[in-house]
Every structure is written in C-alpha cells, then in structure tokens.
Amino acid sequence: MAASWRRVVSENSVPSTARPSAEAQPVLAIDFGTSNTYVTKCPGDKEDPVGVDFGDGRDGIATAILYRDGKEPLIGHVALEEFGDAGAEHDDYRIRAQFKPDLVSSAEARTYARDFLVGLLTLARRQHKDIAPLQRQVIFGVPSEASETYRDALRAIAEEAGFGAVKTVDEPKGALYFHLQRKDITPIEALRGALVVDFGGGTCDFALLVRGEILHSWGDMHLGGRLFDDLFYQWFIEQNPEAVVAMRRERAEFFVLAVRCREVKEKFSLAMALDPTTVYRKTLGAYGRLNDVTWDSFLARARRYRPSETFAQYLRAMNPQAGAHLDTFPQGIDLLDWFRQTLRQGLAHEQMRHQDLACVILTGGSSAWPFVADIVTDELKQIQPKPIEPSQIERSPRLVHSDRPYVTVSQGLAIVPALQQRLAATQVDLRRELPAFIATRIAPLIERRMDEAAHRIAERVAVGLFDERIEPILRHFRQEGGSVADLKARLAEDAAAFRPQLEAIVTTQLAKVLTGVAADTTELMQDWYRQHRLTVDQSLSHAGTPVDMAEGLRLADLDVYGEISGVVLALSATIISVLAATISGGAGTAIIMSGPIGLLIGALVGLIAGALAMRYGLDEAKRRAEHWEGAPRWILARALSDTKIARLRADIKGQVADKVSAQSEQARDGLEHQVRARVEQEITSLSAISQLW
Template identity: 30%
Template sequence: MKILGIDLGTSNTYIYGAHKSSTAPQPVLLPRVSAPDGCVETAILYEDGLPLLIGHLAESEYYANPGMRTRRSLRCQFKPEIGEENAEAVGWMTDFLRLLREALPQDTLEPDSQLYVGIPARTRESFGLQLAHCFKDAGWPAPALIKESDAAMISCLQSGAIELDDLEHSLLILDFGGGTCDFTLAENSNILHSGGDRLLGGRLFDDLFFQLFCRQNPHLQEEVQADSCEYYVHWVLCKAEKERFSKILQKDLDSAVSLHLSWYDAAGAQKHAYLHELTRQQVVSAAESYVASESLRAMLSQYANRGSLGAVAGEMLQGRQVGLISWFKDVLYDIRRLKSADKVILTGGSSGWFFASEAVREVFGTDNIVMSPRTYEDIAFGLALYPMLLHTHLKIKDLLEKQSEDFCLRVADLAQGIFEKHTKMAAKTCAERIAVKDILSVLEAAQEDRKTVEEIEREISEKIQNDSGLLAIVQERTEAARKEIERELRLQFSRWLREHGVYLVPRLNFSARTLSTSFFDAVQVKVSRLTLLNTMDVMAVAVLPGIAALAIGEKMLLITAEPVSAVIGGAAAFAGTWALGKFGKNFLRRQKLPKFLLNEKNREKITAKNREYIEEILGQSFQEIRQDLMEDARGKIRYSLKALLQRLTVLNHIRVERGVPPAGQAGQTGQ
C-alpha cells in the first residue's frame, strides 16, 4: 500500500492502509497478531531477553505458561515512557514495532510507501524524536507525525460527522480512550488548547468490572491467581465483558445485563464466573466509589512520583477512593473554564459509554454532540487519509480558482430546470384548487341567489385572495424546489470534482433558501392579484350559444319552465348564435343570471375553462419570476464556490511534524 496510518495507542494499536486515490482506507490485518477488527494490544513478550510475541498472543502466552515465567517478561504501557529518556522503554517500543512490521502481510509496504503516525496533541519534543527513531530502527519508513486530534478531525470530516464550517467555530475533540483522556480545543481553525489526563481511561473500568465480578464471586481472585490466569481474566476477559455491557447500554439504558467469564486452569479444567443482571445504576454507584486494585496500582506505579499528575490520579495511585465519572466531569469542567464549545466530537474507545455524552451535555449545556462512527479506529483512519486531504486541498483550490465559472454555468441550467418543474406543478395545483374551491363554490351559490356575472367575478376574486391554501401549495412546492436544488448541486459538485481526480469531496454549502424565499414572495403576489377571470367570456362563447340554439328551435328549458327568449329579455337577442356571441357578453354582465344558466353542466364548462385559463396565466407569471431568479442563482452559486475556497484554508493548520525527515524530504515543513 502507498499510505499507512498507525495509531500507536497506549493500550491498543491500529493500522489502516490506503492507495493513492483511495477515500476509504481499510484496516490492515496481521495474521495471528491482530483481532478481526485490526486491533493489536500494545504489548510485547520477551523470552530470555529476546522479543518473542506481540499483541494478545503475547498476553495469552505469558499467562498460559506459568512455568516459563522465570524466563519470560511481558511489557506494556511503555508508550508514554519513550519521551522520558527511558532507554528500556525505547528498546521495548523498537522491538514492538519491529515485530509489528514483520507481521505485515506480504507487499503491504512498497518502496515508496508513506507512513503517518499519530502523536498526542501536547507532548515533549523529545517524544516525537524518540518515536521517529524507534520506527526507523525497527525497519519502517521514516514516519510523518500528525497530531492525533487532527487525525480524528480528518476522519470526522470524511464521515460527515463534522463539516468544514464547524472548524471555523469553537470545536472540542474529546478522545476518551483506553489509557488516556485527551482533548483539543480549536476555534477558527486554530488550536487553542490541548491536554487531558494521562491516567483516566477505559482500563480503570476494566479494573472496576473485575472488582464487580469478585464481589459476586468471592473466591475469584484467589482462583485466578492459583491458576496463573489473573492477568488474562482481569485485563482481557473483563475488558471484553465491559465492552459488551457498554454496547448493550448504548441501545437501551435500562437494560440489565448478565456477564460471564470463562477460563481454564493449569489442569485444563474450564472454570466460570458470573455477574447477574448488572444495571447502569449499579455501575455508576461502583464507579463513584472506586478504589484501584493492587494490580492496577502496580501497573501505573511508574507515574506515582511524576510531575503534572492530576489530583484525582494522585489520590487513586495512593489507594484512596475516587469517583471515576466525577473525575471525567472534572476534566470537562477544566476544559469549560478554558473555553466553551459550539460542537463536541466524542472519539476514542471509551467515548461510547453511557455517561460520556451525558457528562458533556451537563457540563457544556449543549446537545450539539456528535459521535464519531469510528471511535476506536478514528486516528488510524484519519492518518491514512492525510495525503488525500492534502491532495484534495490543493486540487480543489486550483479548480475553484481556474474553473469555477464552468461549474457555475453547468449547474445554473440544472437549477433553472428544477424551478421550472416545480413552478409548473405549483401552477397546475393552484389552478385545480381555485377551480374547485374558489370558482365552483361561488357558481353553485350564484345559481340559488341569482347573481350577475360581475358579482360572481368579484366574489371569486375575493375568495382567491383569501384562500390561504394557495399559499400553502406554493410554500410546499417552494420548499421541495429548494431541497432538490441543494441536493442536486452538491451531487453535481461531487461529480465535477471526481471528474477532475478529487476523491475526498468537501461539502458544498449552497443554500437555496434565499432563492426560494424570493420565489415564494413573488409567487404570492402573483396569486393574490389573480383577478382577471374570464367567466363571462366562457359563458359568451361556450354556454350562451348552445342555449340560443335551443331557443331558435322553440324549445323550453325545463329547469325554469320559461321560454329562453322571455328570460333573456326578448327574441331579438337570439337572431342567431353569431349575434349572441357578439352582444351577449355585455348584455348579461349586469343582468341577474337565471338558474338554468348555472346548472351543473354549465358550471362544469365554466370551471374547466377557467382552470385552463388560470394555469396558463400562472405559468406565464411564474416564467417571469424564474428568469429573474436564475440570474440571482448564478450569483449565489459563484458566492458559494468562493466561500468554499475560503473555508478550505481552515485545513492549513494540519501540519506534519517530522522527527526524522524521510530521505529526499529534509527541510520540508509539511502542508
């Protein structure tokens, strides 16, 4: 693979690989070394002083063969030590990385492969230098070092958990992992603060769950010690059950979960321990009265006399009772005192715990919390995407500066077509409603009340002007047009970039709301002024001639039981249909219409003709609106593209820190 991203965690290591144009890095699975999800425990087993195994195999082998303990040693939790001038830790890290490299599937590393490795946001300079030397001495390509918070941010940008716009506001990236709880506060693309607590992490809850098992299984600790399986049960099995409990509670906070441990003693007999019906409240109570086990304190004893250790961590290492959830909240309150946050991103393996988002919501008073879809693998995924981000930034910048007008012209016609489709639908639906609700109802009433055409037309106009349902139709069509334009423009933008070789596509934030608002206001005016109805025209050319033909034939309309000539006002008006077409309209405008002129058949004629007329008039009116709007749309599309170009500058702060510059790249500073 051309690109490898390695998240070298205190507890677990993840490797993701990508090809040059890939936007979806894949986990690199190491046969017999990594778990199915790609996780490799950051642990190494030595035998007679020589490195033997890494990962979960190292742990299992060490505790499965107690007879070999005198010749073997298991090393873990050594990552933080390599920046403290600890020669042993540097040696352990180098050996771990050498075995990690040897376990890579064949052809994973190519001659020109690039390696990106995450480092905590706040570390000593010596940490990066030592880590880079460890990689180089272990046979890896010289690594480019990226801040873990930046890698998590890149992953979240790719997944859509955050947008580029979020980086322009205050953003908190909270990485609550297995070994540490780290944070990065950024605003306007600048890193304001970074820090955290190096002892607060998921391993404390592994210890907590072991203690919960011991409470319900009184002889558990003595048994696993006698079976030489204490580490395996305490830190491997309890971690797995803790994760299962967490995942169940993510779906249902009120669940009561039964947990189970199973191991084999030295004679090969299988043993079990159970934790029945464990609830959220039981875990909270136990977490808030937590006392670290001797095993955990021994593991973390290296931190006991070190500076910059938090007060709660110091209490825990002294064997005093602490509240784990309160400790997490204290970290959040310390961050809150530094700066509030418009959005909080939760990442890291422990961020899915039920109390994590609750605590963030309580401390920061916001529901603007997003969970990364890749909590465990976020950093490795983002690291493998870093070169693609650099390519994307430069390529999009070049395209927007040189070819944005081409894209603007390309999508302007598309937007016009969408507006045209929805305005035609609006005209048709409005005409239908006017015909049925506003015209037909007036004609039905006019048949009984004997009104003139002038009165009928006035009543129809008033009904149209007061018909709020028409505006609801226009509003519905307007909103549909807005959504379709925004969706299609983003889709076209993505296609346009991919056509030019850009595969990690940023979101084009084109808002058609101002367009649709202008459209709605203009259409509202057009509908409210729709008073030029042709009720009388329809009667003159379609209704009255038919009646005149009947009158000439000396027939009577049974509805009124009166001769047509008597109703109209004299047989002279019916010299022929041509005369009626010429004089009937003006003659009847102020005459009260007889009932038979507005019978059901004639009402249908009048309504149908006016429906066609209204749809045509609205269509013409909407066409004028569309022409005005499209010039406005072109300008807004241009503005959106320029705004995107400006927003891309927020990525400038993501820089490579090089401990040992790769060959041929000395002196480079990264992006």
C-alpha cells in the same frame, strides 16, 4: 538485551536524508496506543489503507513487551499469552504494558516503548510484512493534549527504534480524515466544526476541529480505559479471593489486571451496548470466574472507584504524578462523573460556547461504552441555545461512531496524502462543471416546477374565487337583473374577501413547489457529487418545518421563502387588480368598460351605449348606464352567456398563471443562486482540506 536485538536498531536507524521524495512516498501510520497499537500502510496516491496483521488475525497488536533473560523480548499478544501460560515457570519473565501515557514521566516507560517499537519492526521483517519505514512517510498519532515534551520524546523513541525521522499528528485529525474519506461526514461539516472525543486505554482526549485544525483541545491523560480494567480486576478478586494467592505466586497480578480483565471489560461493554439487561459472566483462565455482572452494578462500582493496590503500585512506579492524583481521592472517584466533568470543563470554554458544531466523532476503544454517547449528548444539550421553534432541534450535532473505533486514527492518518490529492483535483472539476450543471440540469428543473406551480395556483384561484364566488353572482345578476354598479360592488366585495384564501393558496403551493425543487435538486447534486466520490448533506430549502430527505437532508433555509413572501403580497394585490380590470374591461371579456364607449354588454349593449353617449355625453351616459336597473333580461342573458362566463374564467386563470410565472422569476434566480453558492462552499471546503497537514 541480546546482541541481535541491538543489531535491529542499528540496521533500521538510517538517516532520514536517505528517504525518497515525500511526494512519491507511500505512508505508514501508527496509532501507538495504551492497550493496542495499530499500524496501517497506504499508497501515496490511493486511498487504500491496509491494516497490518502481525499474524494472529487481530486488529492491531497489543502494546506489551515480555522480557526474557538471554532471549529477545516478545511483543504483542504473543508476549501476553506466553506470560499467561508459562510465567509461573520462569523467574526471568517480566511483562510490561500500559506504558504509553508515562513516556514523559518515566525513563523506564521510554525504554519499554523503544524496545516495543524495535520488536514491531523485527516481527514485521520476520513475517515478511512490507512496512519499510525508511521508504515511507511515517506518521505517529499523538493525543491533542500531549505536550511538546511528549511529542519530542515519542519522535526520539521512534527514530531510535529504527523508524527514522517521523511526523507526529494529532490523533483527532486522523479520526476526522477517516470519517471524511468514508463519507460519514462531508467536507463542509469537517470545516464547520467537529468535536472529536477520543477515549482510549490511557487517555481521554477532546478536540474541537474547525476548518480541519484544532481550535481548542482538552482532556485528562490520567483518565482512560485502564481504570475500568482495574475496576473489573477488583470485582473479580471480590468474587474470587483465593485467586490472589495464585496470582502472587505466579507474579501474574498485573497481567490479570491489564490483560485478562481488559478482555472481560471490552466484551462486557459490547454486550451492554447490545442489551443493557444482560447478566454477564466470564471465566478468567484458571484463576476463577466473574459472575452476575450487570449494568447497574457496574455503574454503582464506577461511581465509587478506588485503585487496587496492584494498580496503585504500578502507577507509583511508572508515573508518580498519576499515582499521586488517584491518591487524592480517598473516598473514591466517580469515573463517569470524572468523564462528564472533563468534558464539561472544555465545553465551557469560549471557543466551544460560540461554535456551531456539525458533528461529534467518537473514537478510541473505550468510546464504545454506552455511557460515553449518553453523557456527550446530554452535555451538548446543556450548551445549545433553547430552540425557538421545533425545526431548530434538528440542528443538534449528530454522533458519528465507527463500528471499529480503534482503527480510525491509524487509517485516517494513512490516507491523508492521497485524500488531499483527490480533493484538490475534485475542486477543479466541480468549478469547471458548475456552469453546465446549472444551465442543463438545475435551471430546466426549476422552470418546470415553477410553471407547474403557476398552473396549480391559477386553477385553485379559479375554483375558489370564480367558481365559488363570481360565477354565482353573475348568474344571479343575469336572472334577476339589477344595476351594473351594484354588480361591480358585489364583485369587488367578494374579491376582497377572498384575499386571505388567495394568500393561503399561493403560500401553500409555493411551499410545496420549493420542497419539490429542494428534493429534486438534492438528488441531482447527489448524483453529480457521487461521480466525484463526495456526498451532499444539505439541500436547497424554504422556511417552515424541516422536511427530512434521504441521508438526513433538511429544508431549513429562510432566504428563498422570504422572497416568496414578498411575491405573495405583490401577487395578491395584482390578482385583485386583474379581477377589477377584467370586470371593468380588458382582454375581450369585458362586462363593463370605463373607456369612451361607456356601457358595453355584448354587441347590443354597445349600440345602446352609443345612443346614450350621443344624447347625454360620455360621462353622464356612463353614470346612467351603470345605475340603470331596468336593462332587459334578454340583453343581460346575451351579455352573460355561458360561453362568455367560461371565457371570463379562462381569462382570469390565464392572467393569474402569467402573473405567478412572471413574479416567480425572482424565486428561480434565488434557487439557482443557492445551488451555485452551495457548490462554491463545497469547493472552498475541498480547497481548505486539501491544503491541511
């Protein structure tokens, strides 16, 4: 290695005690990947991550290093292109890539990683990139399945390369924070449960995060995108056998496999995600052309994969354990089933079987393969309990996938300090503003909605019970006559028959009003949360079929509806008693009163009732009056005039509305309680997230 290269290490290896206070430091986050490395910097107090472009307009930099005798190594895409363009002319060129998964097992891999990171700092300094690791908090992402030995090795390599004492954080946490900051998921979802599927170039990593911490993780550090690189390499060789001689002559076999075939694989994956019926073709430089590549043919090859000799030699040299692992499958490996079985193994764990997932986050460059989402969705369905009712299907965890899944880890890790600071301040603001929000915005909304419901219920009861049942009976009685006792019996019979219809009216109308309250409340909460750069993923709700709201909101809460069901039963009995009281007296609209006066049908009937009472006594007078069938028609017409019938209708309607309003107080309290509890839950989630690290 050149002297100037060694000076870079020395200049950057300042003791970590030289760092400023962690609270004042900006952040430098590094996702050290198998195929590419992504570097992101971010202020310590602003969620403003900026990916570092090392000069070629790409996201990240290729994790590759080209050694050249007598010269400094080249790194990144420049190294790959230099080797591809001129490697045949230089016997001293040695390209190294895909060494990240082998840091524990291979001393050579650790050397390549250190030299690559040294080259990263050198390139940044020469391009005047402001990354200055010793003036920043430096965070390296690691697979959650990585052992402590791997983490120690990476920390030692980074410090030796000039990054100082770095912190290693599980990569799934970076993905979680990325989507949390982008509002793809809410704090409540982040704490409730998220499955992070990190499928990259060299690893396949699964992690269950609950309350922002990894509760269970598993995976396979042998399974990764580089196996698919090799699949396309073999595919290319089969179609271009003459290319092998040229590649060997130029010592470019591994370069074509790890670089050119990876590029083909990534573009093919993107094309298949857009249209799986596409027939794909691609030229690999001067070596030849890959033709007639289809999704079905890819799947067939993926289900019987065997490593090429080029790839097997690389694995045996870099990671004997990985090479031996692949050698145990002489009949070939089903790569898709390998992914499925790895996922299934973890889903069978007790922690997973009893966890209610809110979302599944797909991250890593290889997560863009269409089969990844299909397999994850299918396997999760197998462990979900069978839905008791259609509404429960909506509870399945939703897939969250960035359009740039390869940058989520580095950008997510970079924003952690600033995000935590903002969330801590937000929870204070929400708690302070909650009482006024309930009193000035939620309570008036609920009051207005419930009053509207009371009047709609009263009108429908008036139409269904009075207009269609009672009024025809009264008019018939006024015209044909008969005993008051028979009239009372007919009215009571029709009122009882109306009870199922009454309950349907109340149930339907209260369900509608609760849906409206849920939608309006959700909108108010969204406006309020938006002021604090938060999102709402749930709304206040009632039982029954979920009603989709904006941004996937649902109504599926059973609490309030349970209270309303009790109100319906009480209200039905109350309305029946109101009608009986109206028929038997009260509110100035009585036709028959059971008090001391006896029979009372208008003023004239009152005089007759008085005379009967004086002659027979009150009880007998009442009995005779109720069974008297010979009342003059003019008395009945006077007692049951159109005006009095209309007044009776209005009185019944008013009493029903009053009863609904009075009984709805319980529902009002329940809805306000839900809002308060939902916000408190959000505050709790913010508090938990702001304290994580």
